[in-house]
Amino acid sequence: MTGNKAVAYKEAGKVEVIDIDYPTFELKDGPGVNPANVGRPVNHGVILKTVATNICGSDQHMVRGRTTAPPDLVLGHEITGEVVEVGRDVEFIKVGDLCSVPFNIACGRCRNCKERKTGICLNVNPDRPGSAYGYVDMGGWVGGQANYVLVPYADWNLLKFPDKDRAMEKIMDLAMLSDIFPTGFHGATTAGVGVGSTVYIAGAGPVGLAAATSAHLLGAAVVIVGDMNEGRLAQARSFGCETVDLTQGEPKDQIEQILGVPEVDCAVDAVGFEARGHGKGAQEAPATVLNTLMDITAAGGALGIPGLYVTGDPGGIDEAAKKGSLSLSLGTGWAKSLSFTTGQCPVMKYNRQLMMAILNDKVNIAKNVNAKAIPLEDAPKGYAEFDAGAATKYVLNPNGYLS
Incomplete structure (x- = not known):
C-alpha cells in the first residue's frame, strides 16, 4: 500500500x-x-x-x-x-x-x-x-x-x-x-467590474490580489487595494494597483486623493469575518469592511463579497458575532440601491x-x-x-x- x-x-x-x-x-x-x-x-x-x-x-x-x-x-x-x-x-x-x-x-x-x-x-x-x-x-x-x-x-x-x-x-x-483566481474573479464580476471601472478591494491577501488581477483583466481603469500590511500593499503596487494604508484611518479620504472623488464604482470584500477597524492598533470589528464598502460605493453599484463569513465563530467578539450576526448598516445599502453577492465562488x-x-x-x-x-x-x-x-x-x- x-x-x-x-x-x-x-x-x-x-x-x-x-x-x-x-x-x-x-x-x-x-x-x-x-x-x-x-x-x-x-x-x-x-x-x-x-x-x-x-x-x-x-x-x-x-x-x-x-x-x-x-x-x-x-x-x-x-x-x-x-x-x-x-x-x-x-x-x-x-x-x-x-x-x-x-x-x-x-x-x-x-x-x-x-x-x-x-x-x-x-x-x-x-x-x-x-x-x-x-x-x-x-x-x-x-x-x-x-x-x-x-x-x-x-x-x-x-x-x-x-x-x-x-x-x-x-x-x-x-x-x-x-x-483564489476564480474566487477573486467572482468577486470582481459580481461587483460589476468592467471597462473603465474604478474599483476598491478590501484586503491584500491572496484573494484580494487575485481580485485586483481580475479587475485589471476585466478592464478596470483604476484598481485600489486597501490593507494594514505594508508588505502586502507593496505586492499590490507591483502589478499596477493603487493602495490605501488602513492604519491611517478610513479609506474614503485616501480614495479621494487618488480619484478626485471619495467613492468608487465597484467594491470587493476579500477580508471576511475577522475584519478589524481602521487606524493604528485597530481591534477586531467584523462588520467594518461591509459597512465601509457600502459607504464608499457609488449609488447603484455592487459589492462582491468572496470574503468568508460563518455561522459559528468560537472566537467572536460578542455573542452575536459568535453566531455570524453582524451590525450592518443595511439602510445605507438600501438607500443607495446597492447589490450584494455573497457565498462560495x-x-x-x-x-x-x-x-x-x-x-x-x-x-x-x-x-x-x-x-x-x-x-x-x-x-x-x-x-x-x-x-x-x-x-x-x-x-x-x-x-x-x-x-
Missing part, C-alpha cells in the same frame, strides 16, 4: 504533518465526516497524486481556532493533481491526466449544479448546500494537503489541462485555478476561461500573488508565516513536481 502524509489541524494555532490512509473509492469515517456520508461509495471518483496544494486564508480561520473544526481534520481545498486511479464509473478522465480541482465539490446532477451554482450543490453535504475538501461542516471530504486525495464525480468536477507539458511550464499559475463558472488566459499569456497570477512552493513537511512553517502577514501564497509540493 502506498503511504500518504497530510497536513492536519490539531488545535488553535497548530497544524502537523501526519500519516493518513491512502484513499479508496468509499468515504470513510474520520474527523469532520458527517455520519450520513460514512460508507458512501465513490465509484464516480478518481485518486490524484497531488502536484500542488495551496494554503488558503480560509484554512487559516480554522487554524486560528475561529471555527468548530475538529482535531485531526485534514486540510486543503486548493488542489492540482495527476490522476493515478479511476473509479469504475468514470468515463472521460484517464490515468495520467493533469487536472485542476475546483474547491467546491459538486454532483453535476442536482438543480443547483445544472444552473451553474456549484458552490451550493444539494447532494454532497448532508448538513447544508455546498461542500469542499478538508473544511469544517462541509461534509467531511478529506482535504488535499496530502500526497494523494480522492476527488468524487470526477468527470464533472475536474478541469483537465489540454497539454500536460505546456501546463507544467505554467503550473504555479494553474495551481491558482482551484480557488462557483469555480466551474470561471476556471476554464481563466485557464485559457493563463496558457495564452494574458495574466500572471502566480507572480501577482507571490506564489512560493514549499515542501509538505514545511507546512506548519508556511501556516505560521502566512498568519504573521507574509505577502506570499504558499504552495505545498508533496510529491516533488514543483521546482
